[in-house]
Amino acid sequence: MAHHDGRFAPSPSGPLHLGNLRTALVAWLRARSTGGRFLMRVEDLDRGRSRPEHEASQLRDLAALGIDSDGEIVRQSDRDDAYADAVRRLADLGLVYPCWCTRAEIREAAGAPHADAPEGAYPGTCAHLDAAARAAHEERGRPAALRVRAEGVRQSAHDAVLGELSAVVDDFVVRRGDGGFAYNLAVVVDDAWQDVGEVVRGDDLATSAPRQAWLAEALGHAPPTYLHVPLVLGPDGRRLAKRDGAVTLADRAALGEDAVAVRSQLAASLGLCGPGDRPSPEELVARFEVDHLRGVVPLRWDPVAGPLV
Ligand code: GLU
Numbered sequence: 001m002a003h004h005d006g007r008f009a010p011s012p013s014g015p016l017h018l019g020n021l022r023t024a025l026v027a028w029l030r031a032r033s034t035g036g037r038f039l040m041r042v043e044d045l046d047r048g049r050s051r052p053e054h055e056a057s058q059l060r061d062l063a064a065l066g067i068d069s070d071g072e073i074v075r076q077s078d079r080d081d082a083y084a085d086a087v088r089r090l091a092d093l094g095l096v097y098p099c100w101c102t103r104a105e106i107r108e109a110a111g112a113p114h115a116d117a118p119e120g121a122y123p124g125t126c127a128h129l130d131a132a133a134r135a136a137h138e139e140r141g142r143p144a145a146l147r148v149r150a151e152g153v154r155q156s157a158h159d160a161v162l163g164e165l166s167a168v169v170d171d172f173v174v175r176r177g178d179g180g181f182a183y184n185l186a187v188v189v190d191d192a193w194q195d196v197g198e199v200v201r202g203d204d205l206a207t208s209a210p211r212q213a214w215l216a217e218a219l220g221h222a223p224p225t226y227l228h229v230p231l232v233l234g235p236d237g238r239r240l241a242k243r244d245g246a247v248t249l250a251d252r253a254a255l256g257e258d259a260v261a262v263r264s265q266l267a268a269s270l271g272l273c274g275p276g277d278r279p280s281p282e283e284l285v286a287r288f289e290v291d292h293l294r295g296v297v298p299l300r301w302d303p304v305a306g307p308l309v
Helices: 018-033 052-064 080-092 103-109 131-140 183-193 203-218 249-254 259-269 281-287
Strands: 006-008 038-042 096-099 145-148 154-159 163-168 173-175 198-202 225-229
Touching: 006 018, 006 198, 018 038, 018 052, 018 198, 018 225, 018 259, 018 281, 038 052, 052 249, 080 096, 080 145, 080 173, 080 183, 145 203, 154 203, 163 203, 173 183, 183 203, 198 203, 203 225, 249 259, 259 281
Parallel strands: 006 038, 154 225, 198 225
Antiparallel strands: 096 145, 145 173, 154 163
């Protein structure tokens, strides 16, 4: 069986909840069950929302579940030089252009997008400005974001469960007007640099896979394959969140449930054990196959009936 070198890449903007933990468990099981490496990356690109105490609690919770990782933990806040390099490479290839649009302008102009373009796609307003229009924007002094020039190309990415993910790539942002690097850029640069073979993450990001695969190719990297895991939803059908009650490991511990019990519930929700069993991490690794994810639907968490099963 092919090795799947994987990773978990949480943003340290709050404690991990049961949905994040289930995705982490799947990512770890997928890597370990195929003899692959498992890497940790702290996605603290958003300096305003990232907190060291959240990073510490996230890493503690993963360790408590038995999720170990290989090598040094990578932090995106240490990687600005690599992101700047990648933007320079794209600029050299003529694959970025400055964009002065405000969010409101994009919303307005996006009324009549490209027939095939994804929802929320950039309508291309700044893609073909002439020199005079550019100079006028520059004179006004508002800093420009940088967008890729994807020319409405269609791109596929491969998902181990969902199959071919194919979409038109819009001209997404790689560097914001304030100089900060965008998630889509950082994730592609880091997955390539860490040699991640398969990206396992929540299926809310499945629509980003074609964009990211396109960017990887543009930067000269073989894109990873993907495995998007169905999210855990709260009782209201929205993605699980703090508002849904006792959804973190600390919340569950306060109710008398230890990390092993939570891991078992997560594993039971994937069909890896029965309710009430307490398999070890090694037993879970031995049992896990990607087929466990086929037919796994977004899971509704019921705070009254109990978590996840
Ligand atoms: N940092 C992202 C999040 O916490 C995940 C990005 C990814 O896995 O590609 O939602």
